[in-house]
């Protein structure tokens with residue numbers, strides 16, 4: 001039987017894989033996108049839609065661990081843990097806290113920012129000509145505070161942004177009411193992060209871009225990749241539809257990427273950081289921007305489906321069934337934020353962020369696997385980082401030199417574990 005050759009192949013049709021496929025096409029390649037599921041239906045569907053151009057604050061920050069017991073005990077708290085999962089989770093958690101050491105933060109912040117800065121422009125280039133350009137909208141990111149005393153621009157989080165030129169402005173409750181009339185007057189202070197974008201329907205962005213990819217001659221193969229193996233002249237991919245040979249593979253299978261690397265004996269500290277959303281489908285209120293509710297730590301945004309509240313981090317393993325109480329619990333703080341919100345009609349959802357302990361993704365050749373390029377592990381900002389990741393992964397795949405320093409994203413930063 002003759003072998004099936006696929007050309008350049010992207011494993012995983014989430015937003016990262018889709019952007020990579022388009023960037024490979026821009027470089028003149030014949031591209032196949034493989035996914036057992038319809039495109040953009042995992043994390044890339046249900047996220048909070050923040051296209052966070054200026055995002056540079058790592059998830060693990062100095063002293064964060066002190067809040068963890070309090071958060072775990074609060075049913076409305078931002079994190080939860082399935083206790084029987086703790087032994088598996090512990091090594092990742094220790095690496096996570098180690099990444100939050102003060103001396104590591106500036107370099108992580110710089111590496112995040114260079115991935116995120118070009119996002120709105122590249123998204124707009126990808127969407128151009130699709131007729132759905134309005135899926136990415138201009139937006140501010142509004143961090144709202146009930147207690148003005150809790151807003152201190154001298155805190156490390158804000159200093160990191162200010163030192164990097166993030167265009168932000170502190171406002172009082174009265175100005176907040178002009179910016180977002182439906183927000184409760186109990187919110188007395190806010191910070192506006194300007195000049196960024198938001199997705200009006202994150203899942204639709206993925207679908208529209210895959211349609212563009214196919215119209216440009218790309219192949220979408222509905223199949224699961226089970227194993228990857230570098231061979232002479234390419235990379236062998238074992239799929240549901242048999243074994244195929246790709247010229248190069250970009251691995252963009254979100255949290256499932258680690259499972260595929262395991263088949264090659266490579267262990268990477270990638271955790272499925274599960275998040276939830278609740279959408280109020282007949283909300284009766286509208287928001288003009290992405291809102292970060294700082295006390296409850298979730299994001300609220302008006303989208304095509306209604307008002308979506310998304311966030312929370314649950315550590316329970318990749319295959320554990322969802323606990324939708326984590327989504328419904330957001331209704332309380334959402335109603336406190338938006339007193340006129342109609343919370344009757346609702347939809348809930350769970351998705352898995354692919355998270356490394358130091359907040360940075362893996363972009364670059366997989367150690368010991370020539371021809372396989374990693375493009376996964378974007379955690380909380382994968383929608384934002386997808387366009388630039390796609391460009392970098394495509395450049396690396398075709399042998400071009402990236403226009404930014406990609407060493408911070410190397411998988412070898414984790415050594416052999």
Ligand SMILES: Cc1cc2nc3c(=O)[nH]c(=O)nc-3n(C[C@H](O)[C@H](O)[C@H](O)COP(=O)(O)OP(=O)(O)OC[C@H]3O[C@@H](n4cnc5c(N)ncnc54)[C@H](O)[C@@H]3O)c2cc1C
Nearest residue numbers: 012014015016044047048049050225254275381382383384
């Ligand atoms: C609640 C929540 C809110 C978020 N909010 C934001 C936000 O506001 N802004 C932001 O920038 N980011 C946000 N994120 C993060 C963002 O959604 C993710 O980082 C991003 O979607 C990850 O994209 P991905 O393409 O890597 O993974 P995914 O979207 O998970 O896609 C991976 C794809 O790989 C496929 N796959 C799996 N196994 C295989 C296999 N063996 N073979 C082939 N294909 C396979 C899957 O079917 C899937 O389609 C949020 C995430 C969550 C959960």
